Amino acid sequence: MGQTHNMADYDEVYRSFRYRVPEHYNFAGDVIDKWAEHPNRLAMWWVDDNGLEVKKTFRELSIISKRLANALTDQGVKPGDVVMLILQRNIEWWEAVTACIRMGAVVAPGTTQLTAKDLKFRAQKAEAVCIITNPEVAERFDSIADECPSVVSRIVISNTVEGWSFYDDIVARGSDVFLTAETSSRDGCILYFTSGTTGLPKMALHTHASYPIGHFTTGKYWLDLREDDLHWNISDTGWAKAAWSSYFGPWICGSALFIHHTNRFDPLKTLEFLSRYPVTTLCGAPTVYRMFVLQDLSRFTFPNLRHCVAAGEPLNPEIIEAWKTATGCTIRDGYGQTETVLLCGMFPCIEPRFGSMGKPSPGIDLDVIDGEGHVVPPNTEGDIAIRVAPHRPLGLFREYWKESERTASAFEGDWYLTGDRAYKDDDGYFWFVGRSDDVILTSGYRIGPFEVESALIEHPAVAESAVVSSPDETRGAVVKAFVILAPGYTGNDVLVKELQDHVKKVTAPYKYPRKITFVESLPKTISGKIRRVELRSMEWGKA
Structure with a gap:
């Protein structure tokens, strides 16, 4: 669209980039309240499936977050206490995150898909003092509340629940005068439970300065956001991606958020919204784009869309090509973890190399090392x-x-150590290989599952796939693919052979899947990443 990007010269920005970290920092006071000085500056444009639309300014967000901070204080929540925030894309989620930061409480977001057992584990492990949620989860929590004595405050949105404070009431009663906490840059700010490949989830704790300020590069350089942008991040609020791209990244840049509150992802409805509303930048998991390109994209136009990114796992080149043909936008990959901000990205000013994670973020010294901690040569x-x-x-x-x-x-x-494996090419681009434990070893070969999945998705019969190792008497392990078929295809032996031959043609022959199972769905994390560990455990009899 002929617009200049926030980063014109990657090498120059990367070389000269420096953060300044103040001793005290509070995102609510230092960012939200600064934008609130402009009374009409839009913070969010929220829509739901029933046609309801709400627009909120930074000023309104500032006032409500002060009222909620007062209400939480009245309920016994103190700075440093953990507040479990279990909501969908309700407006209250953004208000509560801001209120917790403002008062110096530690916000612990989670998905509404958590079971009673999950809620108990989290409340006990974090010694949570407060939970803010919806009636459905409130009922689940009530069944284990007796085992969570640290939780003294229970707040519910949408409808009243016996024994719970009603969000609307306590906010309406709260004063809009609140002295924002002088939080130290080392104080805990946000707590994410992150599932490892083994064991129970661990609690990754981020601080008030490091995480919000660290997302400056996420927002400015990767999302390429400016004050007049309307940014849509298609992500569950329970995942750290929401902090990246639905909170700190856009709002540090003064952009407005487009939020679609829905119970299920519908690719057609999403495409309709994308063409109807003036969304300029889009962020989604690879699965989202895979589902988009299965639709008839020629039915839509996207007049305002100028920049698209994906994160969570590498995106297949075929999907990038199909989306670019339809929208004119190249989907640019980004890489990071629950424990980090953006570590590596296909920034708008660098030449895209499809399938690559891009180059290190400004402020991040990222590399590929061996077991001794030495940097390895390119292509290793x-x-x-x-x-x-x-x-x-x-x-x-x-x-x-x-x-x-x-x-x-x-x-x-x-x-x-991120726990991920990759190599760097001669030009400094990073190429994802897999989780340290996802790499398939067969007949002396090392095969990254993503390579096989990328080959499979080029075939018109394949909508999505997951590739893992499967036991084999002769080879120790072989490549197995679980395949979801595109509409109109039927899984049979003929198609199995066709897919195997296809993979042999487009990638090294030894990488082809010796076993293929057709499935209706794949196990995924809340954030949409395929849980290969689950499939692998089933194959090896550990499930």
Whole structure:
């Protein structure tokens, strides 16, 4: 569209980039309230499936968050206390995150798909003092509330529930005068439960300065946001991606958020909204784009869309091509973790290389290392790691809260280990190989599942796939693919052979899936990443 980007020269920005970290920082006071000085500056444009629309300015958000901070204080919540926030894309989610930050409470978001057992685990482990949720989850929580004595405040939205404070009432009664907490840059701000490949979820704790300020690069350079943008991030609020792209990243840039509150992702409805509303930038998981390109995209026009990104796992080149043909936008990949901000991205000013994660974010010294902590040469696979000495970068979590050994195990010498594997090409682009434990070893070969999935999705019969290792007497392990078929195709032996031959043609022949199972759905995390660990466990009889 002929617009200049926030980053014109990657090498120059990366070389000269420096963060300034104040001793005290509070996103609600230092960012939300600054934008609130402009009374009409839009913070969010919220719509639901019933045609309801709400627009909120930063000023309105500032006032409501002060009222809620007062209400939480009255309910016994103190700075440093953990508030469990279990909501969908309700407006109250954004208000509550802002209120918690404002008062110095630690907000712990979670998805509404959590079971009673999950809620109990989280409340006990975090010693949560308050829970803010909807009536459905409130009922679940009530069944285990007796086992969570630390929770003294229970707040429900939408409808009243016996024994719970009603959100609308306490906010209406709260004063809109509140002195924003002078939070230290080292104080805990946001707590994410993150599932490892083994064991129960761990608590990644981010601080008041490092995480919000660290997302400056997420918002300005990767999302490429400006004050007049309307940004849509299609993400569940329970996942850290919401903090990246639905909260800190856009709002630090002064952009407005477009929010679609819905119980289920509908690709057609989403495309309709994207063409109807003046959304300029879009962020979604690869699964979202995979579902988009299965629709008839020629039915839509996207006059305002100028920039699209994806994160969560690498995106297949075929999907990028199909989306670009339909919209004129190249989907640019980004990489990071619950424990970090954006670590690596296909920034708008760099030449896209489809399938690559891009180049390191400004402020992040990212590299590929071997088991001894040495940087490996280009085109050599190794562990993705962040250099943390002599300077620890902004955006890296403070610790796995209350688990010092787990925290220590994530660091090796001068490095933080992401647990992911990749290689760097001669030009400094990173190429994802897989989780350290997802790599398939067969007949002496190492095969990254993503390579096989990328080959499969090029075939018109394949809507989505997941590839894992499967036991084999001769080879130790072989490649197995679980395939969801595109509409109009039937799974049979003929198609199995066709898909195997196809993979042999488009990638190295040894990578083809010796076993293929057709399935209706794939196990996924809340954030839409395929849970290969679950499929692998089933194959190896550990499930």
